[in-house]
Amino acid sequence: MENAKTFIGLATTAYIMIVCLISIWPGVIAESKGRSFKPWYIAGIICFPMALLGSLLLRDLKKDTFN
């Protein structure tokens, strides 16, 4: 039981930290396409795969502006 508590505690901390770190990518990709960083970062924290895919499929607003 004691070990389970340790496992849950450490695993949860590690998971949260990894998610918080890798969610930076959807945010950065979205920002490079002219969107705001924060909403995409938060979306990454909630569901990383979806946010990453979404950010990759986003239309590049910066390119549109130049055209």
Add this chain to the structure above:
Amino acid sequence: MNLIKINKKFNTKLSKNIEQKKKAVRQSLNPLLITDELFRISKVDLKNLCYDENGLHSEEAKKRLSVCGPNEIAHEKADPWYIQLIKSFINPFNVVLMLLAVISFIMDVVLAEPDEQSWEAVIIITTMVTLSGILRFIQEYRSNKSAEKLKALVKTTATVIRKDTGKHEIEMSKIVPGDIIMLSAGDMIPADVRILSSKDLFVSQSALTGESMPVEKFDTPDLSKTKENCNVTDLPNMCFMGTNVTSGSAKALVIATGNSTYFGSMAKSIVGHRSQTSFDKGVNSVSWLLIRFMTVMVPIVFIINGITKGNWLEAFLFALSVAVGLTPEMLPMVVNANLAKGAVSMSKRKTVVKRLSSIQNFGAMDVLCTDKTGTLTRDEIVLERHLDIHGNTDDRVLRHAYLNSYYQTGLKNLMDVAVLKYGNEKGFSEQTDKYQKVDEIPFDFKRRRMSVVLQNGDGKRQLVTKGAVEEMLAVCTFAEYQGNVVPLTENIKNEVKEMVRRLNEDGMRVIAVAQKNNIPEDNSFGVKDECEMVLMGYIGFLDPPKETASQAIAALNEYGVKVKILTGDNEIVTKKICKEVGMPIDRIIMGYEIESMSDEELKIVVEKTNIFAKLTPEQKSRIIKVLQSNGHTVGFLGDGINDAPALKEADVGISVDTAVDIAKESADIILLEKSLMVLEEGVVEGRKTFGNIMKYLKMTASSNFGNVFSVLAASAFLPFLPMMPIHLLVQNLLYDISQTSIPWDNMDIEYLKVPRKWDAASIKRFMLWIGPVSSVFDITTYMLMFFVFGANKPELQSLFQSGWFIEGLLSQTLIVHMIRTPKIPFIQSRASAPVLLLTAAIMGIGIIIPFTGFGASIGLQPLPMNYFPWLAATLLSYCLLTQIIKAAYIKKYNDFL
């Protein structure tokens, strides 16, 4: 010691031994006494001052020097080695660590049972402090030594009259009370002096009073008009050490030297008065941020561990070790060793760094403003032409110019040297026997001309003036035109201007020469006498650019430093020089145009303009201020008296060895070699220094931030401490050792190409992004040791702790390589050999320790071999995740270090 006391002692009490006299000198250093004496001496009648018009005899001066000591201010000298050593240890981090060492000593030695006494923590903390202090001392001592050696080559001199050797230049440090000195524009006043005779003498006392306007000083002032409660600097017949002559000339008697001067008495408050740069402030703010971090974290760690583990003493010791771990004790060492190393490498290129932090400003500089004459151009001005108004060679013009240069005693101008050299070659030196000097009206930067009044054997008097063409036209009403003296009409003026323009286009600096015979029988002349003169013609000088000027400008541009020329010279000559040094001319702005602009307008203009001509010293200084307010870090390269305000205003004031005293005194950096390529090297050195400091700051801030998570997670979820206090201390010591090599690391070439400025926000965001990466792998290591290797009971904590000891040390050491470059470490960018070797050695030692007797003595144990593949996978994943986050960081901020 002041002159009257000195005279009395030397004249009447010669039997007193030297030691007694030295004691008297020391006793007279009270600032209040010094001020009182200066007031008293200013009121003493000149004949009661017991001085000799012909100056002291050299032997007498020697004796006085042995009693009074050299004419130097004690506070300007480097501290003796033992003071430097003590200062190397005094910083907030060492204070914190020593406090922790004392607590450890009380807990582990004083209060512990005799068989449980442990000295390890005290020894390790003391070793850290010693290491940081000694390394800092060695670098700073080396830097001071090389700076002193070079400073000895930079000589500031004064003109002294000695009985046996006559008028000659000596080093300022050899001036003694009783010496008679000559002062002229551009001179630093070498000591406290009483004026004996003066001519339009204006002195800038800003170093003492902060007042930027020069004040006039006289030999025979009406002291009754001096206010009763006036400041000593208001005394009109006294000049003070540290001030400088802006115009005019004077003969003066030295009253006090060295620490006995008014400047010496105030030196503590004046020397080092320069405000902190944004870099200094930034490093301090990061230091305090990290200390605050520690003070918040330590109680939290203590309470959580106390509650979860129940052993409050152990929790307290662990919290103490965390405090040691979070203290960036190497920060002062890394910052100072980096700056000192930069100064040492500049000294190898014959460059004196007077202010250590200016090395960093050199790297941050993105605009270099430079004077033209003597900096971009060689200081070998050659007289090329001597012409009448129509442009024909005319020896009469040359003769008048020669007499003017020969008899003037004011500003020692390169052009006068060129006139005299050329005149001597032409045999004009014999002419001087025919004339006698009656008076002179010295040069100043407002009038930009100088005059001498001469009398020939027949008693005929003549005023001979030479100076800038515009200013000369303003005082001439006649001209020698086609062999006759005719009124100077607008047509003739236009002809003159056209001729001067043509000469300027050939790159020539033109000076007009004029004279007048109808002058009063007076023996004292002033500026008002420079009127109704007869314009004779011009002399033209060539001032070729330095060979390295174009190369240096191109190199600076390549390194992102824009070069702007700020000159008092006219725009045509400036244009010609710019063409020769390959400087594109975006736009030229004249001094009078700037005068009518508001600061807001000037802010826009300075960005679009790279050449500013016909500037006054104040305008140069204003341009620098405006550039700074636009967010630029501005350097200024100058050598003249008119450059001094700009040199002080700039973030980096750079001067050359041949500059006037006040320019060298105002500069942060002095180039002893003529080559300007050293500027590029200085920029690169500054950026390297800055980069290496930023590496350490970002590494420490992020790794401390990450450690906070790791320690909190361990404290909250583990049934025992993740590491014993002694393990944390050993790990921290090894990590510190690996970081001592950072000042010797190299920087990527791309980093060096862009000006680098302090950016506090970048440190904070770097910490937030990179810090948590190491925590992720600390936590996975906890899980690995706890669940895979079964170290899940307090009896097995040694195995657990050994596992984290190695992983923690290796990941912290590896981060040096990950963070030092935005590129892929080891593949695209490799650290310098000292960094590679030291980090590899520390990683090796870290792996071996648990297998050694020392490891066993501090409670570590050998790890099973199957731990190492896990370790390798952990470190590989750590590098990979760091690289991913690094790439995202660079993509978002377009910046890394």
